[in-house]
Amino acid sequence: MKKSLPWIALFLITACNQSPVPREMSALEVMGQINNDFCLLVDIREKGSFTKTxxxxxxxxxxxxxxxxxxxxxxxxxxxxxxxxxxxxxxxxLSIKACQLLMKTKYKCNYLKSFSDWENNNLPTRPVTF
Structure with missing residues (x-):
């Protein structure tokens, strides 16, 4: 048992220093979560780089x-x-990096692969006004 204690300590230190890993969600899965009021969808693209969301x-x-x-x-x-x-x-x-920042502040966070995944599933979009 004494021989395994250093390994357990090393494992715990290593695990505590790693950034949390968000999960990739499909567009249909995200829409189901939205319909059940389980999630908030956030577009993090920069102003001027897109015309709809x-x-x-x-x-x-x-x-x-x-x-x-x-x-x-x-x-x-x-x-x-x-x-x-x-x-x-x-x-x-970039979505993963944003999630990791949110997770450090104790938010639960996952990511949608891309907006095109949303569009390819014919989910609702709207024009953007800045």
Whole structure:
């Protein structure tokens, strides 16, 4: 038992230092979560880089999330404590990074692969006005 204690300690230290890993969700799965009021869909694309978005989403550019990472509650609606935030952009790596920032602040977060996944499933969209 004494020989295994250092290995257990090393495992725990390593596990605690790793960033949380969000889960990729399909567009249909996200829509089901929205219909049951289980998640909030957030478009993190930058202003001017798109002309339409998922109809039920809110828009918070990634740069705002990154800039305000220590005060994220001011960017998000106050009624989402029990919901999962689902992030999307045209870059899955950026979506994962945004999720990791949110998860550090104790939000539950997953990501949609891309907006094109949403469109390819003929889910509702709306034009964007800035």
């Amino acid at each position: 998922a109809a039920p989403s809110i828009w918070i550019p990634f740069t705002d999330i990154e800039k305000n990472q220590h005060d994220l509650p001011k960017l998000l609606p106050s009624n989402i404590q029990d919901k999962t935030v689902v992030i999307f952009s045209d870059n899955p790596d």
